[in-house]
Amino acid sequence: MGFAPQWLALREPADRAARDTALLARAAHLAGPAPVIVDLGAGTGASVRALGGHLPDAARWRLVDNDAALLALAVANHPNAQACQLDLNHLSDLPLDGATLVSASALLDLLSERWLRAFVDILVRHQLPFYAVLSYDGVMHWQPELPDDAGITAAFNRDQCTDKGFGPALGAASGHIARTLFEQAGYYVMLAQTPWVLTQQDARLQAELLDGIAGAAARAGHGGAPAWNAARQRLVSQGRCTVGHLDVLAVPTGRVALLDGHGCGNG
Template identity: 35%
Template sequence: MTAISTATAGWLALRAPADDDARSVDLARELARLITPTSQSAPLVLHDLGAGTGSMTRWLAPRLPGPQRWVLRDGDADIVAHLDLRTVVDGAGRPIAADVVVEHLASLPIDAFQGAAAVTASALLDVLTEAEAAHVVAACVAAGTPALFSLSVMGSVRLRPVEPADGVERALESAFNDHQRRDASGRRMLGPGAVALVAARFAAAGWNVRTAATPWRLAGRDTVLVDEWLDGWISAALEQRPDLVPAAAEYRERRLAQAAEGRLHVTVSHEDLLAWPR
């Protein structure tokens, strides 16, 4: 069981504003209600999985009580080298403390979250295997630690203007989702089924589960992100189904032209999940 990072610091920075706009404020507030500070001096310990450059911590820390100490876990040493938490504060305006652990999920101890106030992750569940997801759930349950997983891909995309009814766009969507569930070097990723599977695992353990739709809603002001997302979406689909290359070439040109003119609107479905013990 290994952790694979396909992200780059540049991509994470580009998507950060859309991520922050999409995340569920309601679930963050619910998590804050679930957290009870142990004292005024002892910091709350929070673990962020697949921490990347720290986007989840930057967004969530000010919405939670403190003081806080974050343990940022990621299997990619290169990506965490770009971690930036210099201006991050807790809900009372106090600077947070942070430790970095470069570690694959396979090495995550089952008792890793003992004593922690919460576990978080962003854009992670859909790139895990079933075994990896089960391992994370088991570690949360063993510690009785609430978990907030943000921005898991759900597989549905909607673009406007509406395309001709030639089926190209839906074929690309289907191929992309198959690509997300592909077997990559012996790892079959969960893809769009991740939230349902993880929710079921927590429910089977007797935990409460809440989910919230957290789509990206991209428009003319997001042209650079739209271009990068569209290119990646189509490229992944074509890797899965090379037979779509001729039709996709025309489709790509048409959509990129619309984006350049500020006419393209894109909705990319994601979902947040909060789980906590009864």
């Protein structure tokens, strides 16, 4: 499964606007005075751009992805970052030695429960915090509404649970399942709702998103997807669209004290 750099660039401003700023500040603080951050499914380095300004200059990044072309762009954007070309299915190869934070953006919903359970075990062994943002949560709304909106969303959500390279994907449940698994492992977990709210100003993103949603809904068996897409595309210049996401910050209990003064009341 490939992710076009053009699509990642198109969605990045909406991702930046949606990120929960309190969780971002806490994640940056947890990374410590000499951060070593391992970003999973790094793409072109969106996490470096979102977090970088909140970290000391000494911060070091290890960008993990299996797509060599995306990693080349990431390193061109961030020459000091280390590119780690790796299939995330090879969990034991993750470059976690000396890491202070593991992060991910727009990745959790692609993963399987089996993968996530094994990953949680590894993070527990290293006592590392995990900061995963912008996982799709299954909720989409449009203004003005169309009769097929709910059916298309349901079909899209079914497609989101098909195998994205890790076994049956967690899809819309990923944020809550991550919370459960990390809490069962004794972590303190904070969750924040971080929806995209797209307006006429995001017409290009809306248009591409609609093509993607309609394609996925059609794959999941919704026969009306092309007509719904055509009707929705005609409304892009006047419509508004909300796409739900969750940000998750999971903290080993031994490091929760570090959050003093960074508010631990969220939940």
